[in-house]
Amino acid sequence: MQWMTLFKKEMHEKWHNKMVIWFPLLFILLMIMDPLTYYFLPELMEVVGGVPDGAIFELPELTATEVIFISLEQMSFLGTITIALVTMGTIAGERKSGLLEMMLTKPIRSLHFITSKWILYVLLIVGAFFIGLLSSVYYVAILYEQLPHTAILQIFFFYSTWLIFVLSISLFYNSFIRTPGVVFACTIATLACLNLLNQLFGHILTMFPNQLSHHLEATLLTGTISRELIGTASVTTICSLLLVLLAAFLFEKSELI
Amino acid sequence: MLHVTNVTKRYGGKTVVDDVEFTLHETGCVALIGPNGAGKTTIMRMLTNSIKRTSGTFYLFGEKILDIRPFIGYLPQQPVFYPWMTAHSFLTHCAKLYRIPHSVANERMNELLATVDLYDVKHEQIRTYSGGMKQRLGIAQALFHRPKILLLDEPVSALDPLGRKQMLSLMMQLKSEMSILFSTHILNDAEQVSDAMILLQDGAVVEAGTMNDLREKYATAAIELHFSYDAGMYERKLQTAPFVKNTSLQENMLTVVVTDVELARQWILHICNTENWPLTTFAIKEASLEEMFMKVVERCNG
Numbered sequence: 001m002q003w004m005t006l007f008k009k010e011m012h013e014k015w016h017n018k019m020v021i022w023f024p025l026l027f028i029l030l031m032i033m034d035p036l037t038y039y040f041l042p043e044l045m046e047v048v049g050g051v052p053d054g055a056i057f058e059l060p061e062l063t064a065t066e067v068i069f070i071s072l073e074q075m076s077f078l079g080t081i082t083i084a085l086v087t088m089g090t091i092a093g094e095r096k097s098g099l100l101e102m103m104l105t106k107p108i109r110s111l112h113f114i115t116s117k118w119i120l121y122v123l124l125i126v127g128a129f130f131i132g133l134l135s136s137v138y139y140v141a142i143l144y145e146q147l148p149h150t151a152i153l154q155i156f157f158f159y160s161t162w163l164i165f166v167l168s169i170s171l172f173y174n175s176f177i178r179t180p181g182v183v184f185a186c187t188i189a190t191l192a193c194l195n196l197l198n199q200l201f202g203h204i205l206t207m208f209p210n211q212l213s214h215h216l217e218a219t220l221l222t223g224t225i226s227r228e229l230i231g232t233a234s235v236t237t238i239c240s241l242l243l244v245l246l247a248a249f250l251f252e253k254s255e256l257i
Numbered sequence: 258m259l260h261v262t263n264v265t266k267r268y269g270g271k272t273v274v275d276d277v278e279f280t281l282h283e284t285g286c287v288a289l290i291g292p293n294g295a296g297k298t299t300i301m302r303m304l305t306n307s308i309k310r311t312s313g314t315f316y317l318f319g320e321k322i323l324d325i326r327p328f329i330g331y332l333p334q335q336p337v338f339y340p341w342m343t344a345h346s347f348l349t350h351c352a353k354l355y356r357i358p359h360s361v362a363n364e365r366m367n368e369l370l371a372t373v374d375l376y377d378v379k380h381e382q383i384r385t386y387s388g389g390m391k392q393r394l395g396i397a398q399a400l401f402h403r404p405k406i407l408l409l410d411e412p413v414s415a416l417d418p419l420g421r422k423q424m425l426s427l428m429m430q431l432k433s434e435m436s437i438l439f440s441t442h443i444l445n446d447a448e449q450v451s452d453a454m455i456l457l458q459d460g461a462v463v464e465a466g467t468m469n470d471l472r473e474k475y476a477t478a479a480i481e482l483h484f485s486y487d488a489g490m491y492e493r494k495l496q497t498a499p500f501v502k503n504t505s506l507q508e509n510m511l512t513v514v515v516t517d518v519e520l521a522r523q524w525i526l527h528i529c530n531t532e533n534w535p536l537t538t539f540a541i542k543e544a545s546l547e548e549m550f551m552k553v554v555e556r557c558n559g
Contacts, residue, residue: 097337
């Protein structure tokens with residue numbers, strides 16, 4: 001009941017700042033950019049010029065899976081930054097403005113407060129990703145070839161856990177840091193550290209969250225869902241849930257000013 | 258009703274609030290007075306749990322309580338709202354958080370919005386409101402769930418004279434129904450509405466008590482005399498009288514601090530009559546809060 005009240009407030013807020021509209025549009029843009037540029041690369045180079053006469057470019061023939069993976073790489077980079085940017089002030093901003101000082105004299109449970117925000121962003125991000133993915137798949141189908149439905153669902157389902165993980169990291173820092181910019185910096189720094197750890201110890205830590213796209217690619221190429229992929233997705237989801245619980249705990253303990 | 262003892266806040270080695278103790282009764286208005294930086298807001302924030310106290314115990318109706326939030330309504334110094342909400346949607350949101358049934362909430366909202374004079378703009382976005390309107394909406398959200406204790410942090414400092422007057426009269430009205438604790442650095446406001454006061458300096462209580470007790474304690478028997486001319490000459494004459502402690506002169510206004518008001522009045526009025534002094538005003542002054550304040554501050558500074 002109280003949770004629904006908080007959730008509806010978040011929903012109205014995202015409706016009022018039009019995030020419901022521009023956020024999916026941004027994801028569509030991110031996801032379709034690469035399939036289009038790769039396909040039209042020869043024409044683009046001709047138009048832009050600067051290629052000496054007689055030079056011939058041999059571009060590799062890409063399969064649909066490979067193209068969609070270039071799209072996902074774009075998501076791993078720009079998509080991650082976008083998520084960190086849009087969520088960096090979700091609590092920190094309210095804390096900084098002084099809103100929380102007043103609102104939290106009202107009977108609001110920390111867990112409800114945190115999870116209402118988290119669930120809303122999960123829905124928003126997953127929804128935007130789904131729409132973005134479908135538009136990317138659409139262009140891939142037109143320009144290259146049709147991707148099997150199971151592959152689309154696998155990408156959607158497993159890759160979403162990574163995006164939710166990024167969101168959870170940002171929410172975690174939001175729970176105790178009061179400056180949105182610092183939250184953003186911490187989120188990005190954490191992701192960079194995870195990436196470094198993955199590169200150093202990835203061969204041992206086969207279920208490290210950063211391994212997700214690697215396993216996903218393997219799964220799409222072989223056509224069978226690997227145990228590593230399920231394991232990594234589970235680890236990533238559990239990490240997200242732990243971060244949310246920890247965020248609620250830290251939020252309760254932290255000062256609101 | 259609420260007894261607060263031993264409340265201390267330290268940031269590192271710096272003590273911002275030092276061992277504060279006070280009691281609020283079921284009704285009435287208590288003013289938390291002190292210069293800027295005395296720790297008024299910090300005390301408020303510790304009561305609302307938005308900052309954690311280093312030490313301190315709260316007792317509600319004699320029983321120890323960790324968190325008094327369920328019993329309070331709070332107006333921060335600068336109330337901030339979700340700018341895209343309207344007064345109506347914001348109070349509805351609050352009502353739901355307090356689990357107030359819809360029908361009750363609606364009736365109460367209309368009543369309250371009329372009281373704070375926001376009824377006509379209740380469907381306009383809060384981002385369009387002026388500072389005074391936000392302050393009034395702040396009062397409305399603090400009162401909405403009918404709290405036992407109302408905490409107001411500098412409720413009038415930012416308001417224009419009219420808003421200030423409205424706020425003070427609202428407080429006068431409310432203090433018969435609930436306990437009000439409000440902070441201010443404007444002594445005049447405190448004097449107008451409060452029944453008791455707590456005087457803070459550098460985070461510590463330097464004086465506290467009901468207004469009547471404090472008036473008695475710090476009563477200066479002073480007589481204010483206005484002359485049409487030559488006040489200086491009469492000052493010298495008055496200084497020779499045995500009951501006069503000291504005098505001070507401002508233009509043609511002479512303030513005489515005396516040991517015995519009754520004797521002084523008879524003597525001064527008599528001499529004015531017989532010597533035909535050009536007296537225009539004669540007034541026996543009650544000690545104002547400001548003088549009280551100055552005395553306490555002077556005493557504290559040694």
